[in-house]
Amino acid sequence: MLDLRQTDGYAEYMRLLGWEAGKIKGMYYFCKRLPILGSIIKIQRFDKLVPIPDLEILAKHKKAFVVFLEPLNNKLFDYYSGKGKFKLAKTTNLPSKTIRFDLSKKDEKILKDMHYKTRYNIGLAVRRAVKVRTSKNIHLFSEFWHRSARKRGLYFSMRNEIYSIYKAFGGNAIILFAYLKKELIAAVLLIKADKSLHYMYAASTKEGNRNFAPTLLVWEAIKLAKRIKLKKFDFEGIYDERYPLKTWKGFTRFKESFGGKIIVYPGTLRKYYFPF
Template sequence: MIDLRQTPEYANYMSSIGWIVSSIGRSASGRERKTYAYIRKFPIIGSFIKIQRPEILREKEIKLIERLSKKYRVFQIVIEPKYTKHCTLIAEYGFRQSRNPFVPSKTIHIDLTKPENQLLKEMHHKTRYNIKVAQRNGINVKPSENIKGFSEFWQDCAIRQRNMFLSQKKEITALYKAFGKNAKLLLGFKGKKLVSGILMIKTKNIAYYMYAASSDKGKKLFAPTLNAWEAIKLSKKLGCKIFDFEGIYDERFPLKSWKGFTRFKKSFGGKEVEHPGAFTKFRFPL
């Protein structure tokens, strides 16, 4: 299944927030899927390039990446392979494992081909209970197109709860617009008060839990649990085969701040999926 980062919609999103988008590796017949590379220019020092979760990565693609790096005077190349089998080739071309992946190196996949009652059964018993508690607390989760309201709500929660002052409103809005009908926004309300929300992005077979937020009041009412369950149900209804929680704590690249929401995500069941992480190579931007 093609990763989110290798879709035309995601390429449009990256372009809209200031990255140069280049494609490599497509055959003349067009039978092979092209790989997107994302380039950011910096004054004086050159450019940075990243290639994330490519479906195909051979010697041919590595050489094309090197050629692209010369064209844009790249000082750092980052490749985040989808498959472990690609790591040996990357290492042969001088790439080294990075301690800081740009996309989550470990995640949870929920198998949406299973019936709803089976998905509920595979959750932690407290998660099933908290869904009912949220419903009894009067939490109402419904679809919305108010991306401006959600981006402001997400940013407010990030500032209050995590002291995260760097704004993500532009990125949230741009992602929603780039994916169009495949961007689904589910908001949780207590009466008329917004208390939780999830921005979910859908590709052909996978639904991604991209941005989520809840107020302190919403957490006390278990709104995030009901919100996530409604997102899972909607993904299944839309024909997705996998619900990707898009990141949990990875012991290989530890971020302590991820432990809290990792417990929440794991409580929904599913299986843990690991990716190789990021590999980086520095070069003189000549």
């Protein structure tokens, strides 16, 4: 199954963010030129061997000062950290750990694997008349997400990323809104890529949290993925002790309460070059 970061939609998303997208041995790479230093190259979640000499040629051609590799499996990680002399980076460009659901399981089994409070809260949201609707209103989603972020003390803008990923994936970008009566109380932006549905951006008000709207939205997203015959649902990141971000612990507990399988990626490798 093709990883999100190796899809045509993701390549278009990166182009919209100002990166050059190209292919090497069938795998997407992304390159951004920086003044004076040269360029950054990154190859993300690839599962096919890109020979080291080909990487060296690409780095020289693009005048790269650093190349980041985020292989999908440990075999590739060991190859590049060994023969390729790539070093383990101290930070990661992508979530290095996630939770994934097998959608071939029946609804009853998925629910059974959840924490009992999570199952109860799904039912409670329904009994409190929280309604979930699909939407194409990316403007409303973006404003709602940023308003929610500001109330949590987060003032950086993600508008470019939100609008760009929605535009890049087109009909494969799905917005779910949760309403209590006529009030918008929670929202999620999902991305369909290959045979998976990815949980990309989510937000909620205090009223939404009190009525467990985010919990209901996850369950509705999983059911939606099953209806459109997808194979996996991916939470797109949880807390990883190797790259500790304390702010991730809260939503990690939320995501872990749904069950699923924890996936650990090998990590990020980097190698510096002298482009001039």
